[in-house]
Amino acid sequence: MKLFKNKPVVIAAAAVLLLVVLALATRGERTVTWVEGAVGSVAQPVQSFAAKTSNGIINFFRRLFNTTDADLENEQLRLYVAQLEQEKAELAAVAQENERLRALLSYAELEEGTAVVTAPVIGSAPGVWFDTFTIGAGRNHGVAVDQPVVCAAGLVGRVTSVAGTWAKVTALIDSSFSVSVMVQRTRDNCMVRGVLTTGAAGMLELYYLPSGSDLVPGDVIVTNGYGGIYPKGVTVGTVTEVTRQAASDTGTNAMVKPAADFLRLEEVMVITSATEQEEP
């Protein structure tokens, strides 16, 4: 009871209680309030500078430690493989749609007049529980909630809240994220969802695969355009392990490695055309 006579402790406990209530009230998707927008806009340039500095330092040390012959050869081979994969994706997209933009961005079947906004990644949520990150472009640049976010390799996520000069993006690998996809080779529709991993790289689970589907490791998974948020044909990832062939309600059919490298994400593109089309 002595604790309750301690005024600062009582005030702090009340504040914690209020903050918990606030957290519960704001747990769903919602628009950013003007207070949050203002706080974020003031802090955004500082955070952008910090992000650039941090990336510079990390890249410097990466170059410094990648100096042995084996490391350099490994790096060159990795670049070569990435280049080949990129060329393969570009050729497939050109053959399907014959459009230069689709090949460059590694996704296909975009509507006419598609516009993208390039934005730097200026920070990520701390810890492993929420795979969300903040980008340095917002409402003033044409970014809106539910717009898809991509990088050159493929799908990155979806915009979940927007302020004037910044926006929060929920990553594809977030464990609350799911997207309707199809197997590029067999055209079977299914779903993928993020998996919470404490390890370094994020993974995806593939589920709702039709019975008897011929899924093999190495199959490329792309969006199927259902739901209207993500354009059809955006690369999501590659199947690494097939765990179950038959469809079931909740069972996982395969593990998918995301195409985007979420550990080294420095810049992303927000596809803004859908919102522009909706405007009168």
Next chain:
Amino acid sequence: MRRRILLIGAPLVAIGLDTLLFHQVNLFGVRPDALLCVVAVYGVLNGPGYAALTGLAAGLFMDVFFGRMVGLYAACYLAAGMAAGQFYRKFYADNVIVPSVVAAVGAFVKESAVALAALLTGSRFGFFSALVEYIIPSALMSGIMSILLYWVSKRALSGQMDKRDRKVIAR
């Protein structure tokens, strides 16, 4: 002056570490909570007021800019600061065990709370496997990091008096 720089600079550096560096540089995906270490060490060194306010301000910033719920990080860091402040001037200054244990326990409670919040918002994972694979190792890392931070802060603040010390001397 040195005191002010440390009081303002340390939380900013900690936010940078948590949101930028530890995302890329970590030990098998496990990372310490630098901001919680700062708040815990502040609480033990400067009392509950400083620590709770620092935790509240930095936590709100994290909530607005990076969080999915507004108030979650602020509540965790405020509570951690208040709890750490209860150990202010209650042990020998050379004792690094107290700030370390406070930071580790604080990190454990905070990570558990955020994990539960993630489950509440639709994330799917096994809480007990997350406890073993992430929460406990992360809490231990935070405890170890706070030893280093406590040692650096104590050296930086040696000879620096806060307002309360000055008032006592003036009397």
